[in-house]
Amino acid sequence: MSYQNSIEHNGVVTAVDGDNLTVEIERQSACGSCSAKAICGLSGNDVKLFDVKRPAGRKVEVGDKVVVVMKSSMGLGAVLISYVFPLIILLGLLLYLLKIGVAEPLAALSSVVAIAIYYVIVYLFRGKLKYRFKFSLKE
Numbered sequence: 445m446s447y448q449n450s451i452e453h454n455g456v457v458t459a460v461d462g463d464n465l466t467v468e469i470e471r472q473s474a475c476g477s478c479s480a481k482a483i484c485g486l487s488g489n490d491v492k493l494f495d496v497k498r499p500a501g502r503k504v505e506v507g508d509k510v511v512v513v514m515k516s517s518m519g520l521g522a523v524l525i526s527y528v529f530p531l532i533i534l535l536g537l538l539l540y541l542l543k544i545g546v547a548e549p550l551a552a553l554s555s556v557v558a559i560a561i562y563y564v565i566v567y568l569f570r571g572k573l574k575y576r577f578k579f580s581l582k583e
Contacts, residue, residue: 450513450515450516451514451515451516453510453511453512454469454509454510454512455467455470455494455502455512455565456468456509457505457506457508457510457555458506459506460474460504460505464495464497464527465495465510466489466494467494467496467579467581468492468493469491469494469508470511475538485537488538494512495508496579496580496581497578497580498543498581499580504505504581511582513582514577514579518576521576525566529562530559533562534556535555537551537554538552538554538555538559541555568577
């Protein structure tokens with residue numbers, strides 16, 4: 445994997461299950477000035493856990509310090525799914541319903557319900573999305 449267009453974070457392995465690792469990443473003070481903080485999801489004060497596949501032939505144990513890498517392009521896809529598509533649905537449905545003469549409260553409620561349904565669908569497909577947004581260890 446080329447690390448040129450990627451986002452990297454230092455982490456600690458908290459669990460090892462065969463070839464699957466759980467890595468804990470805590471926000472670093474440098475996140476505040478990072479240009480990718482909106483995409484990354486680590487801009488809060490909490491600790492994040494990531495599932496990472498162990499590279500072939502690499503021995504990793506609980507407590508090892510590792511570098512977790514994600515392609516920057518995957519971050520853009522996450523932003524589209526999380527923020528852009530729901531905004532388009534919300535505004536598009538709201539404007540359409542208002543244009544055809546639906547009362548404002550009903551149009552607003554319908555738009556919010558549509559967003560809720562969208563996020564339920566995203567939740568139901570989380571297993572497939574998990575394979576699309578993969579993290580890896582820097583070698």
